[in-house]
Every structure is written in C-alpha cells, then in structure tokens.
Amino acid sequence: MFEQLTGRLQTTLRKLRGSAKIDEKSFAEAARELRLALLEADVHFGVVKDLLASVKAKALEETVTRSLTPGQQVIKILNEELVGVLGGERQELKFAGAAPHVVLIVGLQGAGKTTTVGKLGARLRREGRSPLLVSVDVHRPAAREQLARFGETADLTVCESDSDDAVQRAKEAVREARRRGDDVVLVDTAGRLHVDEAMMQEAQAVAAAVQPERILYVCDSMVGQDAVQAASAFADALPVDGHILTKLDGDARGGAALSIAAVTGLPIYFAGVGEKIDDLEVFHPDRVASRILGMGDVLSLIEKVQDQVDLEVTEGLEKRARQGDLTLDDFRSQLQQIRKMGSMSKLLELLPGASSAPGLAQMAPDDAELKRIEAIINSMTRVERHKPRVINGSRRKRIAAGSGTSVQEVNRLLKRFAQSRKLMKKLNKKGRRNTPWANLPSF
Amino acid sequence: MASIFLRALTRSRDRLAEALAGLVPGRRADSATLDELEAALLGADIGPETAAELIDVVRDARAEDVRPALAAEMVRVLKSAEGPGADAATGPRVVLVVGVNGSGKTTTIAKLASFHQSRGDRVLIAAADTFRAAAVDQLRLWAERLGVDLIAQGSGGDPAAVAFDACQAAVARGSDVVLIDTAGRLHTQGNLMSELDKIRRVTQKVVPGGPHEVLLVLDGTTGQNGLRQAEEFLQSAGVTGLVLTKLDGTARGGVALTIARRVGLPIRFVGVGERDSDLVEFDAREYVEGLLGTEAAE
Numbered sequence: 001m002f003e004q005l006t007g008r009l010q011t012t013l014r015k016l017r018g019s020a021k022i023d024e025k026s027f028a029e030a031a032r033e034l035r036l037a038l039l040e041a042d043v044h045f046g047v048v049k050d051l052l053a054s055v056k057a058k059a060l061e062e063t064v065t066r067s068l069t070p071g072q073q074v075i076k077i078l079n080e081e082l083v084g085v086l087g088g089e090r091q092e093l094k095f096a097g098a099a100p101h102v103v104l105i106v107g108l109q110g111a112g113k114t115t116t117v118g119k120l121g122a123r124l125r126r127e128g129r130s131p132l133l134v135s136v137d138v139h140r141p142a143a144r145e146q147l148a149r150f151g152e153t154a155d156l157t158v159c160e161s162d163s164d165d166a167v168q169r170a171k172e173a174v175r176e177a178r179r180r181g182d183d184v185v186l187v188d189t190a191g192r193l194h195v196d197e198a199m200m201q202e203a204q205a206v207a208a209a210v211q212p213e214r215i216l217y218v219c220d221s222m223v224g225q226d227a228v229q230a231a232s233a234f235a236d237a238l239p240v241d242g243h244i245l246t247k248l249d250g251d252a253r254g255g256a257a258l259s260i261a262a263v264t265g266l267p268i269y270f271a272g273v274g275e276k277i278d279d280l281e282v283f284h285p286d287r288v289a290s291r292i293l294g295m296g297d298v299l300s301l302i303e304k305v306q307d308q309v310d311l312e313v314t315e316g317l318e319k320r321a322r323q324g325d326l327t328l329d330d331f332r333s334q335l336q337q338i339r340k341m342g343s344m345s346k347l348l349e350l351l352p353g354a355s356s357a358p359g360l361a362q363m364a365p366d367d368a369e370l371k372r373i374e375a376i377i378n379s380m381t382r383v384e385r386h387k388p389r390v391i392n393g394s395r396r397k398r399i400a401a402g403s404g405t406s407v408q409e410v411n412r413l414l415k416r417f418a419q420s421r422k423l424m425k426k427l428n429k430k431g432r433r434n435t436p437w438a439n440l441p442s443f
Numbered sequence: 444m445a446s447i448f449l450r451a452l453t454r455s456r457d458r459l460a461e462a463l464a465g466l467v468p469g470r471r472a473d474s475a476t477l478d479e480l481e482a483a484l485l486g487a488d489i490g491p492e493t494a495a496e497l498i499d500v501v502r503d504a505r506a507e508d509v510r511p512a513l514a515a516e517m518v519r520v521l522k523s524a525e526g527p528g529a530d531a532a533t534g535p536r537v538v539l540v541v542g543v544n545g546s547g548k549t550t551t552i553a554k555l556a557s558f559h560q561s562r563g564d565r566v567l568i569a570a571a572d573t574f575r576a577a578a579v580d581q582l583r584l585w586a587e588r589l590g591v592d593l594i595a596q597g598s599g600g601d602p603a604a605v606a607f608d609a610c611q612a613a614v615a616r617g618s619d620v621v622l623i624d625t626a627g628r629l630h631t632q633g634n635l636m637s638e639l640d641k642i643r644r645v646t647q648k649v650v651p652g653g654p655h656e657v658l659l660v661l662d663g664t665t666g667q668n669g670l671r672q673a674e675e676f677l678q679s680a681g682v683t684g685l686v687l688t689k690l691d692g693t694a695r696g697g698v699a700l701t702i703a704r705r706v707g708l709p710i711r712f713v714g715v716g717e718r719d720s721d722l723v724e725f726d727a728r729e730y731v732e733g734l735l736g737t738e739a740a741e
Contacts, residue, residue, distance in 0.1 A: 039491040042666030110545025142581035149576030193692040224488035224666025226694040250629040252668040
C-alpha cells in the first residue's frame with residue numbers, strides 16, 4: 001500500500017509539472033488526461049470538447065503565475081470553468097409572485113422526484129413556509145400512496161383527491177392551498193420519457209392549468225451521456241427554471257450536472273444526498289466541480305504540494321526510482337516531505353479516488369508508523385542506507401535497539417523497501433498503457 | 444424481436460450511421476471519421492476506455508470492413524460474458540432482483556413475472572422492499588393485475604424474513620419461480636449491501652442452491668457509474684446478470700459493454716417500455732445490430 005501511495009503522489013507530481021510556459025504541446029498532453037477524466041465522469045462529449053477549447057484559449061493567453069506550474073495552471077483554469085458552468089455562486093430558490101407559489105417537479109422515471117418532493121417540502125417547512133404536497137402521477141401504480149406515506153412520516157400535508165386526472169388533481173391542490181392558507185404547492189408529476197409525446201403534453205397541460213412559478217427538473221447524478229437529450233427536451237417542452245441533482249450520496253462523479261447546466265444554462269438548486277427526509281442540500285458548484293474532475297480537492301493539493309515539496313529533491317529521486325536505484329535515503333526524504341504536508345489521513349482525503357476506496361485509509365501507514373519508519377532509517381549508517389543488502393542479523397539488532405523498535409519492524413521495512421524498488425523497476429519496463437484488446441487478431 | 448432493439452436504439456444508430464457514412468470504400472478510415480465514430484460510441488455511454496479500444500480494432504481496417512469489424516468485436520465482448528444460468532435441481536427457481544434506487548426493479552419484477560407466466564410457469568413474488576414507502580402497494584397492484592402470488596409483510600419489516608417466508612410458501616404451493624424484489628440501495632451503503640447477503644443466505648436455507656439467478660437492474664441511462672454498481676453488487680450480492688431498463692428513450696446502455704468486458708457480467712433482459720410485456724431476452728447480435736444498424740457478424 002505504501003508504495004502505491006508514494007507512487008501515486010509521484011505520478012500526480014509528474015503530471016502537474018512541466019515546462020515553464022504553457023504551449024500548444026504541453027497543453028495537448030494535459031488535455032488528453034483531462035478529457036479522459038471528464039468523459040469517465042460522464043460529462044457529455046460535446047460539452048467536454050467545448051470546455052477544453054475554452055480552457056485552451058484561456059491557458060495560452062494567460063500569463064503564467066510564478067507560484068503555479070503550467071500543468072497546475074491548466075487544472076486551475078478548468079476548475080474555474082467548471083464552477084462557472086455549474087452556476088458559480090450557490091443559487092437560492094426564491095419565490096416572487098403571490099402565494100401560493102406553485103412548484104412543478106418533473107423528470108424521467110426513477111430520477112427521484114417523489115423523494116425529492118418530500119425532502120423539498122421538509123426543507124421549505126424548516127424555512128418557515130407552509131408547503132402542500134400533491135401527486136399528479138396517475139400512471140405508476142401506488143405512486144400517490146408513496147407520497148402520502150412520505151407525508152405521514154415527515155408530517156407534511158399531502159392533498160387528497162379522488163380524481164384520476166393529473167390536471168384536475170393539480171387544480172384541486174392549488175384550491176386546497178388557498179383554502180388552507182398554504183404558501184407553496186409542490187406538484188409531483190409522473191416520471192416520463194422525454195420522447196413520449198403524450199406524456200410531455202400531459203405535463204404541459206398541468207403547467208398550463210396551474211401556472212407554476214417554478215418548474216424544476218430532477219436529474220439522477222448517475223445518468224450518462226443521455227442527460228443532455230433528456231434535460232434539453234424537458235426545457236424545450238416546458239419553461240424549466242432549474243435543476244435538482246439526486247443520489248449524490250453514491251460514488252457517481254456527477255458529470256451529468258455539468259452537461260445539463262451547460263446545455264440548458266439553468267442553475268442547479270439542490271442536491272439529494274441521502275435516504276432521510278433532511279438529506280437535501282443546497283447545491284455547491286465548487287464541490288461538485290472538484291468531484292467531477294476526480295482529483296479530490298485538487299487545488300488544495302496543488303497548494304500544499306507547491307508550498308512544501310522541494311522539486312529539486314523530488315526530481316533526482318524520480319530519476320533514481322526509474323532506474324531502480326532508489327536508496328533508503330530517498331525513502332526517508334520522501335517520508336519527510338509527506339509528513340511536512342500534514343497527516344497521512346488528511347492527505348489521503350485529498351487524493352483522487354480515495355473517497356471511493358474507504359479501505360485505503362486503513363491500509364496506509366498512520367502517522368505514528370511513519371515516525372517509527374523514519375527512526376529506523378535514522379539509525380542506519382550511510383552504507384546501510386545505500387546498500388540495504390549489507391544489513392545482516394546483528395546490524396538489524398543494532399538498528400532496532402537504536403531506533404527503539406523491534407527487529408520485526410526493521411525486517412518489515414526492509415522487505416517493503418525491496419518490494420517497492422522491484423515494483424518501480426518493473427513498472428518502468430512495462431509500457432504505460434495496457435490494452436487487453438490490442439493482442440487480438442484483427443478482423 | 445430485432446425490431447424492438449432497432450426501434451429502441453434508433454437515435455444512437457443514426458449517429459453511428461452518420462459517422463460511418465464518412466468512410467470511403469477501398470480506403471482506410473481517416474482520423475476525422477474515426478473521431479466521429481469515437482464520439483458516437485461515447486454518446487452511447489460505452490465509456491472512453493472501451494471506445495478507444497473499439498476504435499483501435501478498426502483503425503487499420505478498410506472502409507467496408509469497419510462496420511462489420513466493429514459489430515463483430517462488440518458481439519464478441521458481449522458474448523464472452525454469457526454463460527448458462529444455474530437451474531434449480533428441485534423446487535422453485537429463485538431469482539433475486541437488486542439495484543440502485545430508481546433503476547426500475549419493481550417494474551422489472553412485474554415484467555419478469557409476466558415473462559415467466561407466458562411460459563406457463565407458476566410465479567410467486569416476494570415483496571422484500573420493506574423500505575421504500577408504498578413499494579409493497581405498487582407490487583400488490585401488479586400482482587393483482589397479473590394474477591400471481593405475492594408474499595408481503597408490513598412496511599419496515601425484515602426483508603430477509605419476507606424472502607424466507609416467500610421461499611417456504613413457494614415450496615409449499617409448488618411454485619416454479621420465486622421473484623424477490625429488494626429495496627433500492629446505493630452500492631456505497633455498506634450495511635444495506637450486507638443485507639443482500641443475508642437474503643441470499645436465508646434463501647439457501649429453504650431452497651438449496653438458491654438464489655439461482657441474481658439480476659442487477661441497471662437503468663439504461665446510467666453512465667460510467669454502472670461499472671461501479673456492477674462491481675459492488677457482484678461482490679455483495681453475487682450478481683449473475685443484468686437487466687437493462689428504460690431503453691425506449693434515447694439512452695443506449697453502452698456501459699453494459701464495459702461491464703461485460705471488465706466484470707464479465709452478461710445482459711439477460713432488456714426493458715423497452717411501460718407495459719408488463721415490454722421485457723425481452725437479451726440478444727447480443729440484435730442489440731449490436733440495433734446500435735450499428737448492420738448485420739452483425741458472428
């Protein structure tokens with residue numbers, strides 16, 4: 001695990017470093033990686049193309065700041081671009097007209113509309129409003145019961161109606177809200193495919209009948225490339241005001257958010273982050289941007305690395321690592337650099353993919369262990385650090401005594417070190433890309 | 444059957460067809476055409492890695508070979524994941540249906556029930572989604588419509604207990620197929636994932652060798668996260684195959700290709716509509732045909 005971690009740090013560093021200036025060539029290299037990252041995150045390929053084009057224009061034009069390397073600069077610009085597309089500042093859902101304010105919730109089947117209506121109702125009530133919920137889903141079996149149950153558990157008022165007509169049910173709810181003095185009506189519509197004309201007409205009819213102040217489109221954060229078609233079809237058919245992103249508590253990178261924000265130009269107001277009624281958060285463009293990039297909180301890592309790591313040292317180390325000549329001296333200086341950056345667990349949080357691998361944190365050595373490893377290396381002679389194979393039994397005993405550790409710990413370190421040296425040699429021999437299909441017979 | 448796939452995948456086929464139209468017979472595909480082709484594959488949610496490898500396969504092909512070579516490779520990948528499903532030696536065949544929230548599990552259960560009914564099987568449904576409000580109601584309405592047996596407890600009950608009861612009832616009543624619906628869960632929720640293992644274990648107690656099939660219901664609009672879903676559900680629920688739903692819109696479900704390649708899980712069924720009969724057995728060649736609009740080579 002240890003070797004993997006340092007290996008990843010190395011790779012990150014290597015990718016982030018470059019020449020002194022951003023030119024076409026160095027940009028193209030960075031862009032390839034970024035394109036892959038964005039596509040893996042399910043950002044629509046057309047949106048990816050546009051994004052990288054505008055990042056390129058900015059990157060080539062901008063003067064390189066002293067504190068950032070070109071690679072870092074490109075990532076910084078891309079990050080800013082993503083945040084911008086996602087709406088920049090947090091967006092607040094406000095109401096303007098006369099009460100009751102009608103909010104229509106629309107989206108595909110299974111996007112999470114009903115759950116969202118319940119959560120939004122609870123949220124509005126916390127804000128001091130009096131929401132009335134109504135389901136106009138007359139198609140899915142037991143859809144109305146689902147909302148009614150939600151109302152019971154969350155103590156929200158759900159409008160009961162005997163009508164089996166979506167328009168009628170919506171109208172009745174608005175009348176009921178007026179009578180009761182509720183100031184918001186949340187209308188849960190049936191899930192529909194954007195290519196289903198009859199169903200889209202039904203949604204239009206409901207909208208025409210109750211004149212909603214807001215129409216919010218609910219988008220599943222796990223959706224892929226189709227997010228664009230669906231969101232724009234809904235926005236074409238109905239005056240959609242904004243989006244709600246659901247199921248963000250999973251590990252989807254959420255590129256769909258970027259796709260729908262880019263093609264509709266509409267803000268994302270909320271994000272669903274769990275199963276409980278309170279799990280609806282205000283949408284934070286900056287957080288989702290770094291999630292899409294899949295580089296953890298990449299900018300803060302850049303900052304930390306930039307502040308702390310002595311690039312000269314790392315460069316020599318990298319060269320020796322490539323040749324498999326890594327010494328325990330290098331190992332130690334790397335450890336020291338890692339420790340300078342803060343605790344291991346904190347650092348891990350910042351690394352891409354670390355959140356999706358919860359086991360990682362447990363497998364990585366903790367900070368106390370790092371200290372002991374350093375103590376062991378400190379107790380070695382220069383010769384021992386450069387040629388670990390001379391360390392025999394009696395030397396091991398001496399090192400253990402000197403560092404206040406045990407022979408077993410010394411053994412473990414030496415074994416680990418030998419393994420990582422071997423691994424680096426091997427990695428270097430192998431090509432970078434591993435394409436399982438490449439060896440197949442052609443057709 | 445083919446028409447279902449052709450109809451369902453019209454949009455992506457058109458895009459791919461457009462890309463392929465740039466090919467000049469007798470010459471190799473130029474880089475612009477390959478880029479177009481890659482974009483079309485990406486648009487079908489096939490994912491950057493798999494798309495790049497597919498492009499590599501046809502990179503040096505002659506123009507007239509591009510389409511068949513692409514089709515053949517896609518069919519090969521999909522078929523490589525296929526294998527015979529386990530059959531019940533004695534007693535009912537137990538099918539566990541799992542998936543993330545909103546992927547269409549309950550509707551798929553209804554469609555599966557209808558599918559097995561049409562083959563003359565006696566079907567029993569276990570409403571083991573005791574979490575989602577009204578999930579049991581939804582299933583009860585379906586069961587009534589279809590006229591199949593349903594075993595359910597109140598909301599908030601223990602899903603494993605429902606599965607256990609259902610298996611016992613199925614043995615007692617001589618049912619041929621037991622379909623177990625489960626609550627939607629994100630694959631990142633560790634405790635809910637281990638609940639699936641518990642359901643598996645109690646099933647085995649009643650019906651040895653069960654569940655004979657564990658179907659992961661995957662929303663056809665899902666992007667690259669589908670791969671993570673497949674990996675996680677395979678690990679905790681022992682998934683044996685996929686059901687790809689909602690393919691009647693503009694979604695293509697291309698991530699299933701990456702799942703077949705990386706995780707080795709086959710697609711068993713495809714859901715293409717709202718009616719209970721809108722579930723068809725997956726056919727790799729017809730699917731690829733639908734995607735590419737071509738006679739898929741073996």
